Amino acid sequence: MSDSWYEVLSVLHLMAVLLLSQTNSLLLPNKATAGCQNTSSEGEIPTGPQVIGTSGNDCKRASIDIFLKAAGYLDFAVQKVLPQLPLELRNDLPLDLTEGVLKSLCLQALGLGVEIQMGMAIDSINATLAVKRRLACEMAKYWHQAHEYIKDLPLANGWGEKHKLFVQWKHIEAKAVAYYLHGLILEEGNASADIAAAALQAAEEYLKESKKTCEGFHMALPSSR
Structure with missing residues (x-):
């Protein structure tokens, strides 16, 4: 019976990875119009920062749904399938x-989904x-938790x-964005200039660290450039 649960675990992991690969294809700039309708008007040049790729809003919304679905598979695997495996088998699983x-x-999928929502919010005049x-x-919360789970694993x-x-x-990039927006809100509110400046300074430091990371x-092998 434990072998059956192991197969279920493997299939759930495979399904999640395939979904993540699907979002990668959706969000690649040269695939932006393949299967997705760009919501920009004809001849209109997109403006404002975009967090991932240059795909249209339809592709972004579709990718958010897929990220959530992948996270759901992984969460089900952790919450419902892993507990069914004997302890000795759980200790001998592939990494x-x-x-x-x-x-x-799972948390990375959630973080990437929110990142796309963030990009859409930045582009929206109503947000x-x-x-x-x-x-x-x-x-930032999702990436922090994802980092905590993976940082000490023997990869x-x-x-x-x-x-x-x-x-x-x-994780560092998300903190830079959060501190930057927090600083802008403090500047608009009644907070002291020193507090707002401190938040913006923290954002700048995190941004530098993010670029370095x-x-x-x-540069780490296998090289991405």
């Missing part, structure tokens, strides 16, 4: 199927700073270490 990796991957800050804080191969760097980079991620 990709261990609880820490599955939880981290307030408070909404953007809430999304940024939610994004010895090149891809594993690169994956750790990716999660670390996204991003470069380390790309």
Whole structure:
């Protein structure tokens, strides 16, 4: 019976990874119009920062749904399937199927989904700073938790270490965005100028650290550039 649960666990992991691969295809700039309708008017040049790729809003919304679905598969695997396995089998699972990796991957999917929502909010004239800050804080929370689950795992191969760097980079980047938006809100409110300046200074420091970590991620083997 434990073999059957192991197969279920493997299939859930595979389904989640395939969904994540699907979002990657959706969000690649050269695939932006393949299967998705761009909501920009003809001849209109998109303006404002975009968090991921240059795909239209339809592709972004579709990718958010897929990220949530992938996270759902992974959460089900952790909450419902792993407890069915005997302890000795759980201790002997391939690293990709261990609880820490599955939880981290689930949180990464949630973080990426919020990141896309954040990009859409930045592009929207109707989204307030408070909404953007809430999304940024939610994004930072997911990446922080993902980093906590994965940072001490023995991912010895090149891809594993690169994956750790990716999660670390996204975590720091999310904190930079959250502090920046928090600083802007403080500037607009009744907070002292010193408090607002401190938040913006923290954002700048995190941004520098994020760029450094991003470069380390790309330079780590296998090289991304």
